[in-house]
Amino acid sequence: MWKPSERIKHRIEDTFWPTPSEAEQSLLFSPIKMGKTLSLEQRTWVPAMVPWRATEAGEITPELLAWYGRFAQGRPGAIVVEATGIRDIPSGPLLRIGHSRFLKGLEQLVATIHEQSNGHTRVLIQLIDFLRIRRRPGREKFLNQFLKVTSAHRQNLARCLSDDSLLEATENVVRTHLLAAESTLLDEVLSRRELESLRFGLRERVTDMEQEHIRNLPQVLPELFAQAAVRAQSAGFDGVELHYAHAYTMASFLSRHNTRDDAYGGSREQRVRLPLEVYSAVRNAVGSDYCVGARYLCDEIIEGGNDVDDATWFGVEFARAGMDYLSLSTGGKFEDAKQPKVGWAAYPYTGQSGYECMPTVISDAVGPFGRQIPKQARIRAAIRGAEFDTPIVVAGGIHSFEQAESILQCGHGDIVAAARQSIADPDWFRKVQLGQGQSIRRCLFTNYCEALDQxxxxxTGQLWDKESLDEPGLLMSTDGKRRLTAPK
Ligand SMILES: Cc1cc2nc3c(=O)[nH]c(=O)nc-3n(C[C@H](O)[C@H](O)[C@H](O)COP(=O)(O)O)c2cc1C
Ligand code: SF4
Incomplete structure (x- = not known):
């Protein structure tokens, strides 16, 4: 993962933990309403995290139920189930909600979270659409099989090699020249996009207007999201979260990189159009009482991408449209991802934007703890300034009661999300509430978990996955070396 050049190592400092009565009086452990009917008992939140526990067919497994059940035992105000695919297409071991056959498993998941939290935790599901991304191909495979030979290649080769006969060369001759070419020659002959496909793997973009399925995204996505939301509602989820963040389709519509020329790209008004149409289709399908929120970026952290001004503007529009909450994340983009090894797909958390999404203790002077809160607070202030009371979920390096409570007291956010601290100790919110803060396993913010995700x-968490491996009935990782849930 990218790291700031300063490389300052930050410590996990000792912190103040409240007594049960101090916790009871805190804002963190006070209830909050999200939309017309949903109330959280407390403002604590486990945000969406893909734990790679679904089957290849996108179905629920006992391992996945155990993972969420374990978070539920810590009784956060809400758990958002991982990014779940809205289409009925093979997506590897990513959870799916693109067909009614997934309902039974999803119902079990909801029941598990409600049961394991004794009814204290509300459960939402994050709905995602993503475009195709291929693994990085070997050079020969790409030049022999994937590359479509065009007249542009012939012209570029003829120019670079000063050989006009190449203008009429057969496909085989062109490929033979390309296979023998130094990479500097390939830089001259292939287009930018082809070079990217060669060096990173093919990645579709929302701006690929020559492709019908991409051009038609605004026609198909509202209905796909709406149907998925209806399934979530019938499976018993307390709400849905539209995934408008990170490297995926909806965030790409919002991005300044979206230059589509069909009224869904270009200006902010046009970039937000599809996200609003998706929201509106979902809202119409699930009714006005059901909780519908969105997760989006307070800053894309990529060159030429959205900054906090764009995010502030979008936030007000989302609030105006009636979203029941907004959850803010940061970065996590493909544009600055590191080159993957051959046979691997690019991972959107390897560049600076990935660092800002999940910052580690090797940081700059600001450090990893809540470093994006000032931007998230600005977005909240603008939404309040526009007279909307939409709850704002903030995230990024939050790991102590003091920090969480101060964010709420200062009005920088309304709900506090903690992803990695919740992996490190799924009971941590409950321990804080019960005055047992001293026994919390504190996240080291070194991203062992994120490396597994990659x-x-x-x-799993490095603080517990090798502990008490002789416990009877333990669910173990496929390599047989790690327990899959934290010990009690
Ligand atoms: C293993 C892992 C998987 C994640 N998967 C998702 C996801 O499915 N959807 C999402 O919006 N964010 C995802 N995230 C990002 C987290 O929700 C969160 O925004 C990020 O980790 C920063 O919060 P933290 O500092 O509390 O960990 C993931 C994070 C981790 C560590
Ligand atoms: S693996 Fe590391 S970063 Fe992840 S939760 Fe555990 S301690 Fe935190």
Missing amino acids: KHKQV
Whole structure:
């Protein structure tokens, strides 16, 4: 993962933990309403995290139920189930909600979270659409099989090699020249996009207007999201979260990189159009009482991408449209991802934007703890300034009661999300509430869990995955070396 050049190592400092009565009087453990009917008992939140525990067919597994059940035992105000695919297409071991056959498993998931939290935790599901991304191909495979030879290649080769006969060359001759070419020659002959496909793997974009399925996204996505939301509602989820963040389709519509020329790209008004149409289709399908929120970026952290001004503007529009909450994340983009190894797909958390999404203790002077809160607070202030009371969920390096309570007291956010601290100790919110803060396993923010995610391996926490492996009935990782849930 990218790291700031300063490389200052931050410590996990000792912190103040409240007594039960101090916790009871805190804002963190006070209730909050999200929309017309949903109330959280407390303002604590486990945000969406893909733990790589679904089957290849996108179905629920016992391992996945155990993972969420374990978070539920810590009784956060809400758990958002991982990014779940809205289409009925093979997506590897990512959870799916693109067909009614997924309902039974999803119902079990909801029941597990409600049961394990004794009814204290509300459960939402994050709905995602993503475009195709291929693994990085070997050079020969790409030049022999994937590259479509065009007249542009012939012209570029003829120019670079000063050989006009190449203007009429057969496809085989062109490929032979390309296979023998130095990479500087390939830079001259292939287009930017082809070079990217060669060096990173093919990645579709919302701006690929020559492709019908991309051009038609605004026609198909509202209905796909709406149907998925209806399934979530019938499976018993307390609400849905539209995934408008990170590297995926809806965030790409919002991005300044979206230059589509069909009224869904260009200006902010046009970039927000599809996200609003999706929201409106979902709202019409689930009714006005059901909780519908969105997760989006307070800053894309990529060159030429959205900044906090764009995010502030979008936030007001989302609030105006009637979204029941807004959850803010940061970065996590493909544009600055590192080159993957051959056979691997690019991972959108390897560049600076990925760092800002999940910052580690090797940081700059600001450090990893709540470093994006000032931007998130600005967005909230603008939404309040426009007279909307939409709850704002903030995230990024939050790991102590003091920090969480101060964010709420200062009006920088309304609900506090903690992803990695919740992996490190799924009971941590409950321990804080019960005055047992001293026994919390504190996240080291070194991103062992994120590295597992990057390799699409079952995500576990380094503080506990080798502990008490002789416990009877333990669910173990596929490599047989790690327990899959934190010990009690
Ligand atoms: C293993 C892992 C998987 C994640 N998967 C998702 C996801 O599915 N959807 C999402 O919006 N964010 C995802 N995130 C980002 C987190 O929700 C969160 O925004 C990020 O980790 C920063 O919060 P933290 O500092 O509390 O960990 C993931 C994070 C981790 C560590
Ligand atoms: S592996 Fe554990 S300690 Fe390390 S960052 Fe993830 S949750 Fe924190």
